[in-house]
Amino acid sequence: MNLRDYERVKFDLAELLRALAVEAEKSAPGSQDHVRELFARLAEDRFNLVVVGRFSRGKTSLMNAMLGTERLPVGILPLTSVITTVAYGSPERAIVSYQEARRPPLEIALDALAEYVTQQRNPGNAKRIRTAEIRLNAELLRRGFHFIDTPGLGSPVWENTRTTEDFLPEADAFLLVTSYDSPLSAEELRIARMARSAAKRIFVALNKQDVVCEADRHEALRYVQDQLRVEAGMEEPHVLSISARDAMAACLAHDAGGLQASGLPELQAALVRFLVDEKRDEFLLRFCDRIEDAAGELLPATAASRLREQLYALSQRIADEQPAGARRSAIAESEAQPPGSARAPAPCEVCAHVGKQCFDYLCRFQYELLTDAAVRQRHAEQGGFCDLHTWQYWGLASPRGTCIAYSPLLERLSERLLETVPVSSQTDPDSRPPMTGRACMLCTVRARAEHHAIDAVVRRLQADPDRTIDTLSAICLSHHRLLLAAIADPALRRRVLSREAALLYRLAEDMRRYATKFDALHRGLASDEETRAAQSAIAVLAGQRNMRMSGMDEESL
Known part of the structure; x- marks a missing residue:
C-alpha cells in the first residue's frame, strides 16, 4: 500500500459513513452528531513526522528537499522555543498561534515568519508564540504528511531542547537528522533512547554526504549504527546517507539521476512504507471497527448487517494491501513528477x-x-x-x-x-432555405x-x-x-x-x-x-x- 492507496481507502470509508448517515437519519433522528465526529476523525488523520536534531544539521534543508521547495527558511540561528509545523495548504501562508488561548491565531506571509520564530526578532519568545504552522503546496504534504520541525537540540537557547522533548509524544515517527561533520551528539542519542523507550520508530538521516569521500562515508555510517545499538539500545538502526543540498539541486533541475544519488528517494520510500503500514493497522482497521460499532448502535439489524458486510470486504482489502482503485492509481502515477513539484x-x-x-x-x-x-x-x-x-x-x-x-x-x-413560406402544405420543412x-x-x-x-x-x-x-x-x-x-x-x-x-x-x-x-x-x-x-x-x-x-x-x- 502506498500513500495514494491509503487515501483511497479513506475515501471508501467516507462513502460508508455517508451510507451510515442516511440510514441512521431514518431510524435514529438526531444521530448526526455521532456520525459527524467520525467524519472529523477521518478528515483530521495525518502522518506526524517529528524532525529532530541539533541546530545546523540541515533539518530544514532536508525538509525543503523532501518537499521539492525552498520555501522553508534556512540559516536562521538560533530558533526560539517554538514548534514549527509544516502541513499542506493553498495558498501558501503561515499561521502563528499564541500561548494565551484568548488570542486568535494570526495569519502571516511566509516571508514574515522570522519575526515570530527567530531569537533575533523574538528574543526569549517575548511574543509568546506557541506554534507556527506553515502551509505549503507540496505533493508529499497533500498526501497526509505533517512535518513537525522542532527547535535545535543543544542550542544556546536551553528552552529549545525542552520544547523539543515535550513535543515528542505527538510523533507517529521520528526523523533524527545528524551530519557527517560531527555525527550523533549526546542530545541526539538521548532523543533516540527516548523514542525507543516510547516504542516509537526512529529513522536516522546522516546528512551532508557531499562533504566526505566514499571511504569516510562508510566509516561514519558504521560508527553511527554502532552508537545507536550500544548507546540507544536500537537493535536494527535505520541509518540513511543523504545530501539535502544535492537533493534540492536535483529537484530544481529535474535531474532524476542526481536525485537518486542524493539518497533522498530511499529515505522517503522508507518513511512512506513504515508510516502507511503502521497507519493501515492502527487507523484504517480501527476505523472500520468504529463504523461497525456506530452501525450497531444507530441502525436496525438488517441495515447494520448490510453495512457490516461492506466493512468486512473493505477490511479484507486493507489487510491484503490491495485497495479498490489500485490499478487506476498506478495509471495515474505513471508520469510521476519530482518530489513536491506537483501543483x-x-x-x-x-x-x-x-x-x-x-x-x-x-x-x-x-x-x-x-x-x-x-x-x-x-x-x-x-x-x-x-x-x-x-x-x-x-x-x-x-x-x-x-x-x-x-x-x-x-x-x-x-x-x-417570407421567402421560405412553402408553396404548398406538402413542402418538406427540412428543405426550406436556411x-x-x-x-x-x-x-x-x-x-x-x-x-x-x-x-x-x-x-x-x-x-x-x-x-x-x-x-x-x-x-x-x-x-x-x-x-x-x-x-x-x-x-x-x-x-x-x-x-x-x-x-x-x-x-x-x-x-x-x-x-x-x-x-x-x-x-x-x-x-x-x-x-x-x-x-x-x-x-x-x-x-x-x-x-x-x-x-x-x-x-x-
Whole structure:
C-alpha cells in the first residue's frame, strides 16, 4: 500500500459513513452528531513526522528537499522555543498561534515568519508564540504528511531542547537528522533512547554526504549504527546517507539521476512504507471497527448487517494491501513528477487564449456595428452570430447599441422568413432555405484561435517535453482531444494522455477531500484547490464557461 492507496481507502470509508448517515437519519433522528465526529476523525488523520536534531544539521534543508521547495527558511540561528509545523495548504501562508488561548491565531506571509520564530526578532519568545504552522503546496504534504520541525537540540537557547522533548509524544515517527561533520551528539542519542523507550520508530538521516569521500562515508555510517545499538539500545538502526543540498539541486533541475544519488528517494520510500503500514493497522482497521460499532448502535439489524458486510470486504482489502482503485492509481502515477513539484495546474490555456481572442474581437466588432452602417449590413446579410455569441454580444453592448446594430439583422431575417413560406402544405420543412447565411463570424475567430493555441502547445512539447508536461495547464477534455490529434509522436502522445489521467485523478481526490471535510463540518481545513475542486472538474470536463459553441459538431472535436 502506498500513500495514494491509503487515501483511497479513506475515501471508501467516507462513502460508508455517508451510507451510515442516511440510514441512521431514518431510524435514529438526531444521530448526526455521532456520525459527524467520525467524519472529523477521518478528515483530521495525518502522518506526524517529528524532525529532530541539533541546530545546523540541515533539518530544514532536508525538509525543503523532501518537499521539492525552498520555501522553508534556512540559516536562521538560533530558533526560539517554538514548534514549527509544516502541513499542506493553498495558498501558501503561515499561521502563528499564541500561548494565551484568548488570542486568535494570526495569519502571516511566509516571508514574515522570522519575526515570530527567530531569537533575533523574538528574543526569549517575548511574543509568546506557541506554534507556527506553515502551509505549503507540496505533493508529499497533500498526501497526509505533517512535518513537525522542532527547535535545535543543544542550542544556546536551553528552552529549545525542552520544547523539543515535550513535543515528542505527538510523533507517529521520528526523523533524527545528524551530519557527517560531527555525527550523533549526546542530545541526539538521548532523543533516540527516548523514542525507543516510547516504542516509537526512529529513522536516522546522516546528512551532508557531499562533504566526505566514499571511504569516510562508510566509516561514519558504521560508527553511527554502532552508537545507536550500544548507546540507544536500537537493535536494527535505520541509518540513511543523504545530501539535502544535492537533493534540492536535483529537484530544481529535474535531474532524476542526481536525485537518486542524493539518497533522498530511499529515505522517503522508507518513511512512506513504515508510516502507511503502521497507519493501515492502527487507523484504517480501527476505523472500520468504529463504523461497525456506530452501525450497531444507530441502525436496525438488517441495515447494520448490510453495512457490516461492506466493512468486512473493505477490511479484507486493507489487510491484503490491495485497495479498490489500485490499478487506476498506478495509471495515474505513471508520469510521476519530482518530489513536491506537483501543483494544481492553471485553467485550460487553450480556453484562455480562445476566450481572450473572442473577447477582443467582440469588443472591436460591437463598436463597428454601432458606428458603421456597412458593417451592420454585412452582419445582417451573414445572419448574425450564433446563439451563444449573440448573448455574449449582449453582455458587452448597451441597449441603445443593440437596437442600432441589430435592427437591420431583424429586418433581413423577416424578409428571409417570407421567402421560405412553402408553396404548398406538402413542402418538406427540412428543405426550406436556411435563415442565416455563412457561419457565425465569431465562431470562425474562435476556431482560428483554438488551432493557434493548440499548435503553440505542440511546439512547446516538441522543444522541451519534460518541462512542458510539468507546467502544462489543466487542458479541458475537448481541447485535449484536439491536442492529441495534433501530436505525431506516439510516445509523446502517451505522456500527454497519462498526464491528463493524473490530472483527472487529482481533481477527483480534491473533490473527495472537500466532501469529507464538509461532512465533518471542517470546511476550514480545506485548501483552495479542494474548495475549487467542483468548479475545476466541470471546467476540465466541459471547458471554460461560455466557451462551448451551440452549433459545434461534437465529433469534430
